[in-house]
Amino acid sequence: STTSPEFATGKVFTYTDGTSIAAPKVAHLVARILGVMPEASANLVRALLVNSAGLPEGAHTQPLAQAMKLCGFGVPNLDRALFCTDERATAYFAGEIEIDDVLMFDIHVPSELTESKGTKRITVTVTYDPPVSALEQLRPAGINLTWKIAKANVAENVIEAELVAAAEQELAGTPDNE
Numbered sequence: 001s002t003t004s005p006e007f008a009t010g011k012v013f014t015y016t017d018g019t020s021i022a023a024p025k026v027a028h029l030v031a032r033i034l035g036v037m038p039e040a041s042a043n044l045v046r047a048l049l050v051n052s053a054g055l056p057e058g059a060h061t062q063p064l065a066q067a068m069k070l071c072g073f074g075v076p077n078l079d080r081a082l083f084c085t086d087e088r089a090t091a092y093f094a095g096e097i098e099i100d101d102v103l104m105f106d107i108h109v110p111s112e113l114t115e116s117k118g119t120k121r122i123t124v125t126v127t128y129d130p131p132v133s134a135l136e137q138l139r140p141a142g143i144n145l146t147w148k149i150a151k152a153n154v155a156e157n158v159i160e161a162e163l164v165a166a167a168e169q170e171l172a173g174t175p176d177n178e
Helices: 019-036 042-052 064-071 078-082 111-115 156-172
Strands: none
Touching: 019 042, 019 078, 042 078
């Protein structure tokens, strides 16, 4: 809610929505995140906000493509952005990835999750800033980040071969599913 333009008539607050109110709300969340994590990069803050977002009430009745068109990633949630619970954990890597490097991250999945029945979800949010040309201040074309998720019982050389093959397909312009 915000102050009402009809203040003189006794109506102090009114409800509003839209991008003009969204910007200060997101700026407030960014400030709160930076208050807890003052060294966080812009990319990390962006990833935390996007990963914490959920569709607002009422948007779930729309087909996902329509809901995303109307709401983007949804409404960010400070609690989900900053804090872990028994049902939710956030791990992040904030660093540099050199061109043609392969980085592998082990993500511990608790046995309670792997052994229980039902649908489970692991969400991966990737933000990446490719290098910028110092002279033209432009991002060079052709730099892509290729990534895959593999179960723990897959050998690292198999994962690396999959990544190389996927990157070669991207370079050749061939879709990954062919």
